[in-house]
Amino acid sequence: MRKSDISGLRYTGGGAFSTGGPWRHGTRIIDSFELILVTRGTVAIREGQTRHTLQPEDYLLLHPGIEHAGWRTSEEPVSFYWIHFTLAAAPAMFSTPCAGRAPEPGAMIQLARQLLQIGASPAYPAGTAEHMLAVLLAELQVQREMRGPQNAFAARVHEYIRSHSYEPLNVQAVAAAFGYHPDHLTRILKRCYGRTLREDIIHTRLERAKALLQDPEKTISQIALELGFEELNLFEKFFRYHQHCSPTQYRSSFSRLHTNHR
Numbered sequence: 001m002r003k004s005d006i007s008g009l010r011y012t013g014g015g016a017f018s019t020g021g022p023w024r025h026g027t028r029i030i031d032s033f034e035l036i037l038v039t040r041g042t043v044a045i046r047e048g049q050t051r052h053t054l055q056p057e058d059y060l061l062l063h064p065g066i067e068h069a070g071w072r073t074s075e076e077p078v079s080f081y082w083i084h085f086t087l088a089a090a091p092a093m094f095s096t097p098c099a100g101r102a103p104e105p106g107a108m109i110q111l112a113r114q115l116l117q118i119g120a121s122p123a124y125p126a127g128t129a130e131h132m133l134a135v136l137l138a139e140l141q142v143q144r145e146m147r148g149p150q151n152a153f154a155a156r157v158h159e160y161i162r163s164h165s166y167e168p169l170n171v172q173a174v175a176a177a178f179g180y181h182p183d184h185l186t187r188i189l190k191r192c193y194g195r196t197l198r199e200d201i202i203h204t205r206l207e208r209a210k211a212l213l214q215d216p217e218k219t220i221s222q223i224a225l226e227l228g229f230e231e232l233n234l235f236e237k238f239f240r241y242h243q244h245c246s247p248t249q250y251r252s253s254f255s256r257l258h259t260n261h262r
Contacts, residue, residue, distance in 0.1 A: 040056055106210025153188060161174060
């Protein structure tokens with residue numbers, strides 16, 4: 001998404017929503033776009049007559065002037081980030097339903113948190129929040145463009161890696177799942193994502209770790225177990241080697257956000 005595609009972009013507010021459940025989204029019609037990025041639980045929400053069931057790492061872009069509401073009660077705890085913004089002229093991607101799995105969940109959550117921090121602080125120059133929001137929206141555009149048929153197989157491989165990122169994956173296991181030599185999958189992923197098969201496995205597990213670390217209610221030990229590390233120190237070594245900081249340091253880099261609880 002080029003800067004010229006988002007004429008008159010203005011960030012109008014945002015925060016982090018959290019509830020212990022049961023919970024159901026209220027019925028609303030708003031005059032701005034709203035981007036929702038789910039981090040915990042299931043969010044059942046409709047826009048007009050289109051129903052969405054959002055899971056952790058899913059996003060949804062709601063449109064101004066169209067009624068949205070919960071269509072089912074969530075019984076489990078739910079958490080998500082919400083971001084409101086307006087546009088003078090909306091690009092084509094905003095004229096159709098815009099929902100899906102976040103392409104890089106750790107990076108997108110980090111961008112969302114940075115945007116909310118910037119928006120809540122008067123110390124940043126005017127336009128800084130809009131710049132950060134433009135980067136976040138560009139990430140969504142990349143994800144939508146990756147749906148093209150020429151990238152379908154690469155996307156299948158990447159999604160397999162994502163869905164098994166809680167396991168100690170290796171290139172041989174992924175290649176065997178698709179019946180191809182690892183070098184063949186590496187060529188496909190390199191062309192589409194710019195990463196080898198091994199790099200994509202590491203990158204995807206690291207993104208999952210970063211996303212989980214931004215949930216303050218999970219301990220680092222719990223996160224290590226969720227990612228398939230049998231020992232905490234193995235997870236800490238993995239994270240420090242690839243992220244150049246410890247899991248605790250990464251988690252501590254985020255300040256307190258505007259949070260609304262129900």
